[in-house]
Amino acid sequence: MNTPGIAKLLQERVFTLSLTLVILVGVCSLIWPDTFLTFSNLSTLLLNISTDSVVVIGMMILLISGTFDLSVGSVYALSGGLAAYLAYNYGMFTPVAILVGLGVAVLIGFINGLLITKVGINPLIQTLATLGIVRGIFDLMGKVATLPEGFDALGTSRLMGIQTPFWVMISLVIIFSILVSRHVFFRRYYYIGGNEKAARLSGIPVNRLKVWGFMLSAFLAGVAGILFVSRMGAVPDTLGKGLELKIITAAILGGASLLGGQGKITGAFLGVIFIHLISNILVFARVSGQWTDIIFGIILVLAISLDIFLKKNAEIRLTESLRNIYQQPKP
């Protein structure tokens, strides 16, 4: 009876990922005892994780509902860039500039959602187009070399020795993992991903929820973009480039399925940690940066293959146990 229990646990992505992370950290602290498990390395790692973790929350919710958003990287850039630009070039009061940046993000999400649900454009096409358009607008916009006083406080101020983005991330991850697993509003996304037609016939307002999903995803990308700009104190040209790949990879590693209906916020969060931990290890191991993407790709394929393998085994066992039940002699 023990084996099915373990097999079931091995199917739980939050468990397997946590286990892998613990092993990775353990091994690394043995290899680099003086440098790896230090406050400075860990706090840099956490800071890098923070912004991506905010973005992955929205992506996970979309993936649960069976769709995704490729434009997060561009929205991230435009939101952060626009807020900085307004504050720097027009001397706009920082909170107002930030609100404008977030407002634009939400508007982009709304347009994505509307065109996908009402016009019926495939989400891949729609968000790919948005990725291009929004990136173009960001490129057209003048860049900012230094941020006005106060703007950078958001990314660099500290609480208990750790910078603000970390606290933003922790609170958002906790809030959303509770909401997504327990709240009726978010529970409906699992139904949409499970079978969209059935969800609609069961009275779930599928289109409205999808639009909200795209708005939320864009909003969170905007929040992350602003946090990142404020932390760096500048708006680099490559801001947010390729982010969608990293985020989707993290979410898939964290247990999402492109078919929808599956995944947890904690899983996505662990996925981001995993990806950044690997980058961190590659730096420690003096592997050249060009290798990073290759290694991510291989990890993704390996993780998915393992997943399929475990599922197949579990399914065979399940059908057998079910047969036992159905084949009992009838009274």
Place this chain on the structure above:
Amino acid sequence: MAAARLLLSAISKVFPGVKALDAVSFDLLPAEIHALCGENGAGKSTLMNILSGNLQPDEGEIFLHGEKVVLANPLSAQNQGISIVHQEKSLVGNLSIAENIFTENYPVKTGGFIDFPELYSRTQKLLQTLNITSLDPRTKVESLSSTRQQIVEIAKALAKNPKILILDEPTAAMTADETETLFRILRELRQKGTSVIYISHRLTEIFEIADRLTVLRDGKYQGTFPVADMTIKSIIRLMVGRDLEEQTYTSQQQKNILLSIKNLCGHKFHNITFELRAGEILALAGLVGAGRSEVARAIMGIDPAEKGEIWVQGKKVIIRNPPDAIRYGIGYVPENRKEQGIFPEMTLADNIAVTSLSSLARKGFIQNNQVFSPVQKLVEKLQIKTPSIQQKMINLSGGNQQKALLGRWLMLDPSVLIVDEPTQGVDVGAKAEIYQLLRALAAKGTAILLISSELPEVLALSDRVLVLYNGTLTGELSREEATESEILHYASGLARHSP
């Protein structure tokens, strides 16, 4: 008696912990139609999977034309002349009929290029042998009705020139007319010497088409009989192992009108007017494509009507989407369970709770135990067979899935329940239970609108029958007036009989 074309001798198949087939024997004569009966889980699919090379038997032998054979894989079964038409559609929608039929053996020219003229002419010839000349081989499969698709499936199986053709539930989605067409094809095949193994839950069909039948129950062989010696009752007794309770009918119809439809017009129906009373079971009969489901979808707000009025309990209402309909107390169990009904990868509990999430939640937050106790009660009441309510829906049998879909609406206790093909692909035992359930609901005062292509079902359940033809109501029959031929008469668009 002629020598058997196919002989299965004492086949056993054990899955760990259970004997799916226990020394089952089966013989098939040349040019006969042999029905295979049994409830879901009786071992029919395992046996067919062994015959089509998908599974290997643990014990027992297979003889083809008196010679022992091993069907190592699907290809070797095909090469030995065994073709199977599975219940699940295997066609690719955006390819043509011809391309679907010859998927595995395109005629090619030198260099591997597809010889399209040859492909189309071969397909044409094949369709001609099936006596179907109205289909153009170039037509895309997705533009065909589901019956036509089924015929293409059969043509695909026949393209391999099988000696033995296995059909698994071919008429599940067919109307009486379409079934007739299929039967004509099968009879012609029999005449040409093909042997057919026919699996169906519709027992009446077996009497119409089969020569002999074999019954399985719980993996055990119950016997093979000439159909002429059997009755529906005796078959059911063999399948279930007991007599099913006789279903008695008493009308539960009350006075008050719960739903009233006035001059409803939509894309595929016109001027639909009817009233539905508390406790009444009203059947909407007609051929597939007559607009029955479309009327239901309009009432439910999925594809809202273009014109006309819907009144609920004496008040005129506007229904724009399913949440509106649910607010007015209307529930809908759609046809095509797999596609529109179930959330396959979610648990049984999730599947039942979907309609009542907000009412089960406290301040918007929902915890498993709040869902579990009402769901558990319902699962017991509906006698859904499952090891636990946290079982994935996909792992339940069709009958249990269908009961769960009904349960989804029972959670809300709707005043009007629309059920569309409620027993499609469900075995006889579960079917009887679903009938009882619908009757019990009516007795409680729920108004039920039943859409069904199975005339015996319509006759058994309904207080009143409305017949649709081509989107218009052509007849209304009371329970006393309704007979199969009367319904078919209106369903084919013929005018009212002159008295």
